[in-house]
Amino acid sequence: MIANLEYATLQQIWWILCSVVGSLFLFLTFVQGGNTLLWQVAKNDVESSLVINSLGRKWELTFTTLVLFGGALFAAFPKFYATSFGGAYWVWMLILFTFILQAVSYEYRKKPDNFLGAKVYESFLLINGTVGILLIGAAVGTFFTGSNFTLNLYNQVTWTNPLRGLEAAFSLFNLSLGLFLVFNARVLGGMYLLNNIDFSAMDDFQGRLRKAVLINFLCALPFLLYVLVSLLMMKGFSVDAAGVVSMVANKYLLNLLAMPLVLGLLLVGLVLVIVAVLITAFKGSTKGIWLAGLGTVLVGLSVFFLAGFNNTPFYPSKADLQSSLTIVNASSSRYTLTAMTYVALGIPFVLAYIAYVWSKMDAKKLAAHEVMDHEAY
Amino acid sequence: MVDVDLSLVNWSRAQFAMTAMYHWIFVPLTLGLSFLCAMFESIYVRTGNEKWKAITRFWMTLFGINFAIGVATGIILEFEFGTNWSNYSWMVGDIFGAPLAVEGIFAFFLEATFFAVMFFGWDRVSKGFHLFSTWMVAIGSNLSALWILVANAWMQYPVGMAFNPETARFEMENFWAVLFSPVAISKFTHATSSGFVLASLFVVAISSWYLLKGRHVEMAKKSIIVASVFGLLGSVYVAFTGDEAAFENAQHQPMKLAAYEGLYKGENNAGLVALGMINSAKKPGDSQHPFLFEVKVPGLLSLLANRESGSFVPGIDDLVYGNKEQKIMGVAEKMKIGQKAVADLAAFKQARKEKNDVVAAEALTRFTANKEYLGYGYLSTPEEAVPPVSTAFYSFHIMVVLGTFFPVLFIAFLFFTLKGSIRQQRWLLPLGVLSFFLGHVAGQMGWAVAEVGRQPWAIQGLMPVKVATTNLAVGHVQATFFMFLGVFTLLLIAEIKIMTKQISIGPEGV
Numbered sequence: 086m087i088a089n090l091e092y093a094t095l096q097q098i099w100w101i102l103c104s105v106v107g108s109l110f111l112f113l114t115f116v117q118g119g120n121t122l123l124w125q126v127a128k129n130d131v132e133s134s135l136v137i138n139s140l141g142r143k144w145e146l147t148f149t150t151l152v153l154f155g156g157a158l159f160a161a162f163p164k165f166y167a168t169s170f171g172g173a174y175w176v177w178m179l180i181l182f183t184f185i186l187q188a189v190s191y192e193y194r195k196k197p198d199n200f201l202g203a204k205v206y207e208s209f210l211l212i213n214g215t216v217g218i219l220l221i222g223a224a225v226g227t228f229f230t231g232s233n234f235t236l237n238l239y240n241q242v243t244w245t246n247p248l249r250g251l252e253a254a255f256s257l258f259n260l261s262l263g264l265f266l267v268f269n270a271r272v273l274g275g276m277y278l279l280n281n282i283d284f285s286a287m288d289d290f291q292g293r294l295r296k297a298v299l300i301n302f303l304c305a306l307p308f309l310l311y312v313l314v315s316l317l318m319m320k321g322f323s324v325d326a327a328g329v330v331s332m333v334a335n336k337y338l339l340n341l342l343a344m345p346l347v348l349g350l351l352l353v354g355l356v357l358v359i360v361a362v363l364i365t366a367f368k369g370s371t372k373g374i375w376l377a378g379l380g381t382v383l384v385g386l387s388v389f390f391l392a393g394f395n396n397t398p399f400y401p402s403k404a405d406l407q408s409s410l411t412i413v414n415a416s417s418s419r420y421t422l423t424a425m426t427y428v429a430l431g432i433p434f435v436l437a438y439i440a441y442v443w444s445k446m447d448a449k450k451l452a453a454h455e456v457m458d459h460e461a462y
Numbered sequence: 463m464v465d466v467d468l469s470l471v472n473w474s475r476a477q478f479a480m481t482a483m484y485h486w487i488f489v490p491l492t493l494g495l496s497f498l499c500a501m502f503e504s505i506y507v508r509t510g511n512e513k514w515k516a517i518t519r520f521w522m523t524l525f526g527i528n529f530a531i532g533v534a535t536g537i538i539l540e541f542e543f544g545t546n547w548s549n550y551s552w553m554v555g556d557i558f559g560a561p562l563a564v565e566g567i568f569a570f571f572l573e574a575t576f577f578a579v580m581f582f583g584w585d586r587v588s589k590g591f592h593l594f595s596t597w598m599v600a601i602g603s604n605l606s607a608l609w610i611l612v613a614n615a616w617m618q619y620p621v622g623m624a625f626n627p628e629t630a631r632f633e634m635e636n637f638w639a640v641l642f643s644p645v646a647i648s649k650f651t652h653a654t655s656s657g658f659v660l661a662s663l664f665v666v667a668i669s670s671w672y673l674l675k676g677r678h679v680e681m682a683k684k685s686i687i688v689a690s691v692f693g694l695l696g697s698v699y700v701a702f703t704g705d706e707a708a709f710e711n712a713q714h715q716p717m718k719l720a721a722y723e724g725l726y727k728g729e730n731n732a733g734l735v736a737l738g739m740i741n742s743a744k745k746p747g748d749s750q751h752p753f754l755f756e757v758k759v760p761g762l763l764s765l766l767a768n769r770e771s772g773s774f775v776p777g778i779d780d781l782v783y784g785n786k787e788q789k790i791m792g793v794a795e796k797m798k799i800g801q802k803a804v805a806d807l808a809a810f811k812q813a814r815k816e817k818n819d820v821v822a823a824e825a826l827t828r829f830t831a832n833k834e835y836l837g838y839g840y841l842s843t844p845e846e847a848v849p850p851v852s853t854a855f856y857s858f859h860i861m862v863v864l865g866t867f868f869p870v871l872f873i874a875f876l877f878f879t880l881k882g883s884i885r886q887q888r889w890l891l892p893l894g895v896l897s898f899f900l901g902h903v904a905g906q907m908g909w910a911v912a913e914v915g916r917q918p919w920a921i922q923g924l925m926p927v928k929v930a931t932t933n934l935a936v937g938h939v940q941a942t943f944f945m946f947l948g949v950f951t952l953l954l955i956a957e958i959k960i961m962t963k964q965i966s967i968g969p970e971g972v
Contacts, residue, residue: 142582145574153566155540160563163555170541171548171932178942181538188534189953192526198963200956238811239630240552243933417556418633428564435571442575446586
């Protein structure tokens with residue numbers, strides 16, 4: 086059956102799959118968001134250790150999902166991988182740099198003779214959770230605001246801005262998207278910690294986390310509203326049947342109206358996040374992470390679908406409209422997409438064992454006595 | 463094609479080599495130590511002996527310290543294909559991306575998911591499930607190596623693909639040919655088994671140190687027995703797979719084989735250099751002797767390269783300047799054909815842009831006739847096709863000498879430990895400590911043989927490294943080079959300090 090799929094269908098399937106991975110990554114940034122809450126919610130060593138150890142048992146999943154996102158884009162849309170990573174050199178290098186710092190910080194933080202000291206490793210986690218996520222948001226923002234590149238006949242990229250991608254962070258739209266993701270990650274991080282930690286005799290700690298969820302949500306709101314309103318009002322990039330790219334007024338509003346399912350995903354996602362915040366802040370619930378996580382995934386999907394479907398170049402070029410990348414001109418060959426689709430049949434199995442192991446490991450909340458031994462983070 | 467700034471190429475090359483070499487400090491240990499931890503834990507589960515549990519947890523702690531920095535250095539490698547080699551990424555993304563994505567879906571998640579159970583699940587899951595998780599981490603780690611090595615093997619021996627002039631890239635035609643290429647199989651088996659050897663040397667080294675200090679004697683002896691058996695099997699396998707790798711080099715990358723053997727003039731019944739010193743003044747085509755001195759084993763290179771004694775093994779001069787008698791086409795001739803292919807491709811692309819179908823069809827016909835040597839069209843001189851001979855030669859021979867030494871070492875440790883006199887072997891124990899560093903030297907030399915020997919090609923015969931780079935100002939790459947060099951060095955120092963501290967603390971209760 087897969088072998089008989091149209092090339093265009095395969096391209097769409099792979100944009101959906103990449104969007105799913107990207108959206109799951111946005112959910113899993115609760116790890117990064119949680120890291121940044123450390124100074125705000127933890128008032129002693131035990132609380133700090135609970136935060137770090139709780140998140141430290143999930144950091145690999147976030148990290149791996151980011152790697153998979155890169156790998157899937159490389160496999161399915163190699164022109165995007167080559168153009169964006171090669172062109173927007175500094176934005177990607179800095180993002181990666183923050184993830185390198187994060188990868189060792191859990192393991193090394195409390196180990197004796199760790200050379201840099203616990204505070205430095207904790208600051209690495211803070212850098213990853215703020216700068217890293219902010220830049221990821223700015224990079225995603227360029228799906229709508231465009232980038233500064235041209236492609237020659239051989240599809241080799243020339244970046245026309247000397248900041249090599251960092252200029253993305255100076256656009257108000259991109260910056261707002263980045264800041265929204267930072268605060269949303271903090272909301273998710275707070276909810277995850279509330280769900281994962283045993284708060285016996287630590288009511289204050291729990292209260293601080295609930296307050297942090299609400300405050301960070303309120304901080305996220307203005308950036309979210311700015312992004313949404315801008316998205317609906319802005320001129321967008323459109324591609325016609327002949328492959329010619331042009332600017333169209335209210336393109337992304339038109340996309341939403343043309344794709345009611347995407348509009349639904351966006352609205353349901355936002356409502357789920359809001360409900361999650363309310364039940365966490367005011368109802369004493371610890372289940373908010375699941376609603377907010379699902380909400381974040383749905384919002385993420387709507388953002389990626391908005392950028393890539395309905396004749397929209399998902400990686401547009403401001404410098405040369407005709408160099409813009411669409412899911413049609415940036416994709417791998419039909420053979421590779423077909424082979425990859427067979428491989429993707431294994432994804433449900435992977436998700437199933439992740440869910441099984443997660444539920445088994447988290448069946449019992451993380452307690453203070455577990456984070457005090459020498460093997461803990 | 464764009465003009466090439468050679469300093470950019472060399473800095474990009476240096477950055478990738480630096481990250482790869484740092485990564486390869488940690489990865490082989492992960493590959494092998496994960497299996498050793500699984501073996502220690504299997505013995506614990508089977509015997510119920512708590513001492514084996516303490517042994518498992520001790521080695522697991524060291525595994526975790528190493529694993530974290532391996533992951534940290536690994537992520538940058540994946541993305542450097544895009545950031546620094548974007549022309550390459552586009553040209554081969556259709557083939558190279560697929561193994562990387564499969565690696566992400568199947569291998570990395572296996573590792574990532576069960577890693578948490580392995581470290582934090584002792585009191586949260588059953589004994590059996592914990593053991594299962596440890597094995598899954600080991601399998602996941604090694605599967606990760608499979609996919610990246612498949613991709614690397616494809617660069618050494620590109621199969622299962624065709625060049626599409628419309629998109630100006632290589633496109634996959636046979637996934638199974640890519641996956642089961644003989645080079646991929648030998649590369650995977652050779653690299654992973656070298657990891658098994660290195661991890662075994664790590665266990666032997668630390669255990670030897672404990673025995674010298676008279677600490678944790680029982681744990682050290684138990685660990686040595688398991689590691690020596692695993693290391694011995696691993697090193698025998700390394701030898702077999704190394705032989706296979708050399709054979710594949712001879713078939714598909716004869717220039718690499720000639721370089722690491724320092725063979726300039728091809729000959730029948732060629733001898734294998736057992737010991738030698740390269741004459742650094744020697745250049746291809748001149749009459750100087752390639753060695754200041756050498757000791758050769760007669761006929762062995764012919765046997766190694768062709769599985770046939772007395773057979774002809776081409777040298778660097780034969781491959782660069784051609785050898786009519788042996789029907790070997792020289793690089794100069796290939797360059798002429800390649801230059802035509804490059805020009806025809808440009809003409810085709812221009813005609814397509816101008817929508818001139820007649821000119822495009824003519825250019826395509828000419829290109830198709832010449833495309834086999836497309837990559838040679840980018841070389842400036844025939845001699846550019848020769849990799850750095852000294853580096854390749856010394857890397858190969860140091861690796862081989864050390865690879866021959868390790869099984870002997872494992873046999874000695876196994877023999878004296880089983881005999882019960884290992885603590886009295888004061889000459890052997892320091893050698894055991896030193897052996898871990900020798901293992902690292904062998905591993906790094908192995909990568910140098912594979913990757914320096916591949917030069918000047920990013921993809922053997924099809925794409926030189928110099929046209930694979932991203933079009934960047936060299937200052938950007940210099941900045942990131944030093945940024946990563948700084949952070950990796952800091953993290954390496956931290957890792958060594960933490961590791962040595964943990965070793966000095968030692969395991970609990972055994």
